[in-house]
Amino acid sequence: MEQVTFFVTALIAVASAIGLVVRRNPLHGALFLVVNLFCVAVLYLLLRAEFLAAAQVIIYAGAIMVLFLFAIMILIPGRAETGRDPFRRQRLAALPLGAAFLLLVGVLMWGGPPPGGAPPPPGGAAAVGRLLFTDYLLPFEITAVLLLAALVGALVLARRRA
Amino acid sequence: MNDIVRAAVAAFVLLNAVILVVTYLTWVERKFAARLQSRIGPYRVGRPHGWLQPIADALKLMIKEDVVPSVADRPIYNLAPIVFLLPAFLIFATIPFAPGLGLADLNIGLLYFLAVSSLEIVGLFMGGWGSNNKYALLSAMRGVNQIISYEVPFILAALVPVLLAGSLRLSAIVEAQAGLWFIAYPVIGQLAFVAFTVATLASENRIPFDIVEAESELVAGFRVEYSGMKFALIQLAEYTHLFGVSCLGAILFLGGWLGPVLPGPVWFLLKAVLMFLLVIWVRWSFVRIRVDQILGISWKVLLPFTLILLMATGLWVALRGGGGVA
Numbered sequence: 001m002e003q004v005t006f007f008v009t010a011l012i013a014v015a016s017a018i019g020l021v022v023r024r025n026p027l028h029g030a031l032f033l034v035v036n037l038f039c040v041a042v043l044y045l046l047l048r049a050e051f052l053a054a055a056q057v058i059i060y061a062g063a064i065m066v067l068f069l070f071a072i073m074i075l076i077p078g079r080a081e082t083g084r085d086p087f088r089r090q091r092l093a094a095l096p097l098g099a100a101f102l103l104l105v106g107v108l109m110w111g112g113p114p115p116g117g118a119p120p121p122p123g124g125a126a127a128v129g130r131l132l133f134t135d136y137l138l139p140f141e142i143t144a145v146l147l148l149a150a151l152v153g154a155l156v157l158a159r160r161r162a
Numbered sequence: 163m164n165d166i167v168r169a170a171v172a173a174f175v176l177l178n179a180v181i182l183v184v185t186y187l188t189w190v191e192r193k194f195a196a197r198l199q200s201r202i203g204p205y206r207v208g209r210p211h212g213w214l215q216p217i218a219d220a221l222k223l224m225i226k227e228d229v230v231p232s233v234a235d236r237p238i239y240n241l242a243p244i245v246f247l248l249p250a251f252l253i254f255a256t257i258p259f260a261p262g263l264g265l266a267d268l269n270i271g272l273l274y275f276l277a278v279s280s281l282e283i284v285g286l287f288m289g290g291w292g293s294n295n296k297y298a299l300l301s302a303m304r305g306v307n308q309i310i311s312y313e314v315p316f317i318l319a320a321l322v323p324v325l326l327a328g329s330l331r332l333s334a335i336v337e338a339q340a341g342l343w344f345i346a347y348p349v350i351g352q353l354a355f356v357a358f359t360v361a362t363l364a365s366e367n368r369i370p371f372d373i374v375e376a377e378s379e380l381v382a383g384f385r386v387e388y389s390g391m392k393f394a395l396i397q398l399a400e401y402t403h404l405f406g407v408s409c410l411g412a413i414l415f416l417g418g419w420l421g422p423v424l425p426g427p428v429w430f431l432l433k434a435v436l437m438f439l440l441v442i443w444v445r446w447s448f449v450r451i452r453v454d455q456i457l458g459i460s461w462k463v464l465l466p467f468t469l470i471l472l473m474a475t476g477l478w479v480a481l482r483g484g485g486g487v488a
Contacts, residue, residue, distance in 0.1 A: 001166070027235075027238070028238070031238070034284055038281075050268070050269070050270045051270060053277075054270055054274055054276070055273075057277035057280070058273070058277045058280055061277075061284075062313070065284070066287070066310055069291075069306070073291065073299070073303065124269055124270065125330050
C-alpha cells in the first residue's frame with residue numbers, strides 16, 4: 001500500500017515539476033508548483049514526518065504559493081508570456097548540470113541503500129517541538145531573529161516608497 | 163485489502179452525510195434569515211415549510227446550461243470548482259463526531275485541518291483568474307488578501323484550546339473539556355472564542371467581511387462567470403467549508419460530543435449547527451466594511467490581541483502546572 005502511494009505520488013510530483021518548467025503561462029506554472037509541493041508533503045507523510053507534512057502544506061502550498069500567485073497577477077497583466085525568453089542563455093547550462101545531477105543520483109543509487117540505523121523516530125508535533133527547544137535551540141532562535149530582520153526590512157522598503 | 167474497502171465505504175458514507183447536512187443547512191439559513199427579517203422564507207415546495215426547497219434548487223442547477231466564457235482560461239476555469247470543493251470535504255476526514263466515530267483521529271488533527279482548509283484559497287484564486295473577468299479577478303485578489311490576513315489570527319485563536327488541552331489531537335481536545343468547556347474557561351475562553359468567531363467570519367468571506375462577494379461592487383465576486391453545476395459546486399464548497407469550521411469551533415470551544423442525556427453525535431451536530439447559526443446571525447445583522455478596514459482589523463487589532471491571549475494562556479498553563487505533553 002505504501003509503495004503504491006509512493007509511486008503514484010512521485011509520478012505526479014515529477015509530472016507537475018515538468019509541467020512547471022514547460023508551461024509558458026506563469027500562472028499555470030505556479031499552479032503546477034502547488035501540486036508539486038503538495039506531493040512532497042504526501043511524501044513526508046509516508047516518511048512519518050507528520051508535522052513537517054502539515055507545515056509544508058500550510059506554509060508552502062498555502063502561504064508562499066499565494067504570494068507567488070499574487071505577485072504574478074499584479075506584475076504580469078498579460079496572459080502567456082510572449083517573445084524571446086530573457087533567460088535563453090541559461091538553457092545551455094541546464095543540460096550539463098542536469099546530467100551531473102543524474103550522475104550523482106546514479107552513483108548514490110549504485111552504492112546501495114544508505115546504512116540503515118534505527119528507524120527514524122515519529123515526527124509528531126511533540127517530538128519536533130522538544131528537539132527545537134533542546135538540541136536546536138540556538139539555530140531556532142537565530143532563525144527567529146532573521147525573520148524579524150526580514151520583517152523590519154520589508155517595512156522600511158514599503159515606507160520609503162510611500 | 164479489507165481495511166481499504168472499509169475505509170472507502172466509511173469515507174463514502176461520511177461524504178454523503180456531509181452533503182446532505184450541508185444541503186439542508188442552506189434551507190436552515192434561509193428560514194433563519196427570513197425569521198430575522200419577519201419573513202416566512204421558502205414555503206411552497208414541500209410541506210410543511212418548504213422542506214423540499216434544497217432538493218429543488220439542486221435539481222434546477224443540474225439542469226441549467228453550463229456556460230463557459232469564450233475568453234476563459236479553460237483548464238483553470240473548469241478545474242477551479244473542484245479544487246475549491248476538495249479541501250472543504252477533506253477537512254471532515256479528521257473530525258471526531260463521537261468517541262471513535264470519525265475517519266482518522268490524527269495526532270496532528272488540528273494541524274491537518276488548518277493545512278487542508280488553507281488550500282481552499284487556490285481554488286478561489288483559480289476561479290477568479292480563469293474566468294478572465296475583471297470583477298472575478300478583483301474579487302479573487304481581495305479574497306486571497308483577506309484569507310491570508312485572517313489565517314494567522316485564526317490559527318492563533320485555535321491554538322488557545324490546544325494549549326489548554328495539551329494536544330493537537332481533536333478527540334483529546336474534546337476529552338480535556340470533560341470538566342469545563344473551553345468557552346466557559348474564565349476570561350481566556352470567551353476572548354479566544356470571540357477572536358475565533360471573528361476570524362472565522364473573515365476567512366469564510368461572510369458579512370461583515372464579504373468584500374469578496376460584495377454584490378454592489380463586484381456583481382457576485384469570483385464566481386460571477388460560473389453557471390449550472392459548476393456554480394452549484396462552488397456554493398456547496400462554501401457551505402461545506404463553513405460547516406467544517408463550525409464543527410471545529412464546536413470541538414475547540416463547545417466541548418464536541420460532550421453533553422448530558424442525548425447521544426454524542428446529536429450533541430455534536432447541535433453544537434456545530436449552533437456555530438453555523440451564529441455566523442449566519444452576524445451575517446444578517448451587520449453591514450459590510452471596507453477593504454482597508456478589514457485588513458486593518460486583522461493586522462492591527464486581531465493579531466496582537468490573539469498573540470497576547472496566547473501568551474496569557476501559556477502563562478496560565480505554566481502556573482497551573484498542567485497542560486500535559488501529549
